[in-house]
Amino acid sequence: MHQNGAADVDVTSLCLAVRCHVRARRHRxxxxxxxxxxxxxxxxxxxxxxxxxxxxxxxxxxxxxxxxPKVVALADHHLAGRVARRAQNMQEDLESNPASHPFNEIIYCNHSNPQSQGQQPNKFFREVLALCEYPHLLDRSQTSFLFSSDAIARAQDILGLIPGRSTGGYSHCQGIEGLRDAIADGIASRDGLPSYADDIFLTDGAAAPGTLNDTGNDFLPLITVGPLITYSMVLRGATLVPYYLDESKGWRVNISDLKKQLDGARSKGIAVRGLVVVNPGNPTGQVLSEENQCEIVELCKNEGLVLLADEVYQENIYTDQKKFNSFKKVAGSIGHGEGDISLVSFHSVSNGYYGECGRRGGYMEVTGFSSEVRKEVYKVASLSPCSNISGQILMSLVMNPPKVGDESYTSYRAERDGILSSLSRCAEAMVSTFNSLEGMSCSKAEGAISLFPSVRLPPQAISAAEAMNTEPDAFYALRLLESTGIVVVPGSVFGQVPGTWHFRCTILPQEEKIPLIISRFKAFHEAFMEEFRS
Amino acid sequence: MHQNGAADVDVTSLCLAVRCHVRARRHRxxxxxxxxxxxxxxxxxxxxxxxxxxxxxxxxxxxxxxxxPKVVALADHHLAGRVARRAQNMQEDLESNPASHPFNEIIYCNHSNPQSQGQQPNKFFREVLALCEYPHLLDRSQTSFLFSSDAIARAQDILGLIPGRSTGGYSHCQGIEGLRDAIADGIASRDGLPSYADDIFLTDGAAAPGTLNDTGNDFLPLITVGPLITYSMVLRGATLVPYYLDESKGWRVNISDLKKQLDGARSKGIAVRGLVVVNPGNPTGQVLSEENQCEIVELCKNEGLVLLADEVYQENIYTDQKKFNSFKKVAGSIGHGEGDISLVSFHSVSNGYYGECGRRGGYMEVTGFSSEVRKEVYKVASLSPCSNISGQILMSLVMNPPKVGDESYTSYRAERDGILSSLSRCAEAMVSTFNSLEGMSCSKAEGAISLFPSVRLPPQAISAAEAMNTEPDAFYALRLLESTGIVVVPGSVFGQVPGTWHFRCTILPQEEKIPLIISRFKAFHEAFMEEFRS
Structure with a gap:
């Protein structure tokens, strides 16, 4: 299947679904x-x-x-809309008549939106944000009963970094310098390599428009596909050159396939400028091996490609066998510095275990560009106002959370570990279910927040889908939805090796729902395979 | 001078200025x-x-x-960078050596960033935001000592509108429906015309990229110029067709000049699609008369132009003779409905008296598009994640502030009226100063946040500027800065009738600084005119 350049496909489809409903009651x-x-x-x-x-x-x-015409040409079905639209209709059916379907709720395994599914935000993060919103609290005695001491101290520190001590002012267009210092320190301590505030551009999330891709037409004919980030690039005139990950090897990046795609594109006159790699992977859930990362770095160096590393799931690792290594650290480990490779690392407050999607905070660390190109990147950033200050603050908290000895440290760790171990247990239970089903196989979830099982669909199911002018994996997903209320994203939305069929299923639903999901899924799949058996 | 399509020029220049400093200490x-x-x-x-x-x-x-190439071609000096860069250098000089200049502080009359200059945020707004950030407060008894009762009630209401009661979830890509309802109600009550949540698109501020202008190349060859919004359009391939406002008539839109520009552009094969009008005006500070607005509406209707109404200063009115009328209300008053005119009204939380620039909240109300075009606008919105939820909440508070009888009403009104009357007094004092100076004239500040005086520069000053390869108004602004520490934006950044020279001066500095600004300005201007007298 194709590498995915952004994490937000399901939001798009959700929007479309809601929209369709709303259109019907619109008036002049x-x-x-x-x-x-x-x-x-x-x-x-x-x-x-x-x-x-x-x-x-x-x-x-x-x-x-x-x-x-580029906008008009983007077909709605590309937006993963069909399944999500049907789910939305069914949700409305259930609201008006709870007996309208053979289940009482829609279960969204297509979202990357954990807080909308009941996950609680991190207490320390929210304490600091609330104090920064309303600094008057810092002068009141009751505040010490309501907020932890390190949250109060942190809010004081952060406000001290902001001219006017107010989150209501525009910042420098790269973000507040003191917050970028904190983020650079967090990166340096993660990687054991220096990182500089000057290289950090704070953004409204990793999928925000108006960052690098705004440099326009010639900049990002990319090797990747994936919904949001790539639609945005296509709208700006970029050509996307897809590559497949190797499912048989745990969704490894196959360098020779990549090279073949690259050479093929170049032979057609496409000036390929960059490579997007998502690690830990979305939707595939793999954590790339260090050795595979080295190969990718070498390829980018040798072929003159900017390496755009989507590293938004860096904290979400569910295996002891692997750990997250940033591409910057990997490049450094094989002796490459800024003169060797142009690298942009993306992170956000949306996609880690904290799941603060609605805050719209993120950063890109931009290294290894010539000073002239760097100046142009800066120019593009300066054409937009700064990213929202709350998102900037939250990003700095994510990269500089409570430390041992801080009042909030114990609760912070407990919240984090609780979420991550719950996600890990959900993933394990779902992987083992999928692997127990006829014709289905699913790689271990090493990281990130979703699984991407393959389904060997019976020929009769494929014919039935074709007769309905539907992709076979969308046909499967729609049948699953009608029968169980479970929403997944068909693999064809992301791209997959022709003749294979997949779906993306997030591991985010609250853990207590997992047994229900598993039993419904099993019953549906067995009946489906039976129905279409030759 | 040219109509300005965005309010944020000074942020851009600030960024550039800071950047130049930072570059010097950058390392690999x-x-x-x-x-x-x-x-x-x-x-x-x-x-x-x-x-x-x-x-x-x-x-x-x-x-x-x-x-x-469109990025590279955008010259830095277009970004109003030169004066702001010099101001930044001087700020650093003063920090390291307070005696380095003949004044002890830089006074930023180029910013639209009131909270960075000491303006306090509105208490009710911030109380609600803090409670929404950390809803746990709503369960604690001490909270009633720290927050007003209507802020607590409002936060409860707002959280009830959000799935999962958390500001950490993605919303519908147009924004949270219940907040859009509140905004539509506010618009309806302002205009006496219906407004629908379905027409509201919540955005990360009125200058946010990724909204309408993302529809691309053919959509917005606009009649306007102005820094941020227009750079963003140019980067997307739009051609800008400038028009001048009529300074002799209080910066009225001169319809016959507009028509001439339009016909001229069309005769060159430019498919003109829209007209940007900023009302109240930036940088010119006028409030358009209802009769002038009617003419604009008729022109757009007859010529098939989308009217893009930048109405971000709608609360900032300083004259009893005029009031703000939205273009939607004006269109309705002459019998035009959605079938007659395509209209987009922009508003934001940055530009009103509350000045919450760093929150990045805004909306556009989109009316009068065919359902097919409307679907494409929606498609573009759905390609980005939602705008940040705090900004969405704040936008809803701005459009639905405390009402008579609410606990916060008195303090809310006092804060609002205090800021607006202070702005009005500052504006009046500065206008009268400018009009007292040789060769200078300045229209009354009817609204918005800046003045745009013209200066008749002596021929010797113009020659001196040309000898330094500098625009004469930038030469004047630089000399003003060197002599007084006051930063203004040269008129050439916005565009002005050839042979005339202006500068933009905001009325935002804290009121106690106004006498100092006035006395320094007077002394400088008199010396300048003396120096260059023929």
């Missing part, structure tokens, strides 16, 4: 008597049938034909 | 022994002089030549 705003002075007779131009014509028959300002 | 990250297993000899590739070559002489991944 009637022009009616207003309270203004000098108001002429109102209401004379409000009735017409043709959406592209006004009352006098003049053309509207815009028609689909006058829009950016 | 050395590749050095790492703690990883299997680490080969490190540090062999770190020394080279040529920024675009690596140690082996191979080309770097990117050179300026391989970047998007």
């Amino acid at each position: 705003f009637p022009s009616r008597a207003s309270s203004m002075a000098n108001s002429p007779t109102p209401g004379t131009h409000t009735h017409q049938e043709d959406d592209d014509r006004d009352a006098s028959g003049a053309a509207r300002a815009l028609t689909v034909g006058s829009l950016n | 990250f050395p590749s050095r022994a790492s703690s990883m297993a299997n680490s080969p000899t490190p540090g062999t590739h770190t020394h080279q002089e040529d920024d675009d070559r690596d140690a082996s002489g191979a080309a770097r991944a990117l050179t300026v030549g391989s970047l998007n």
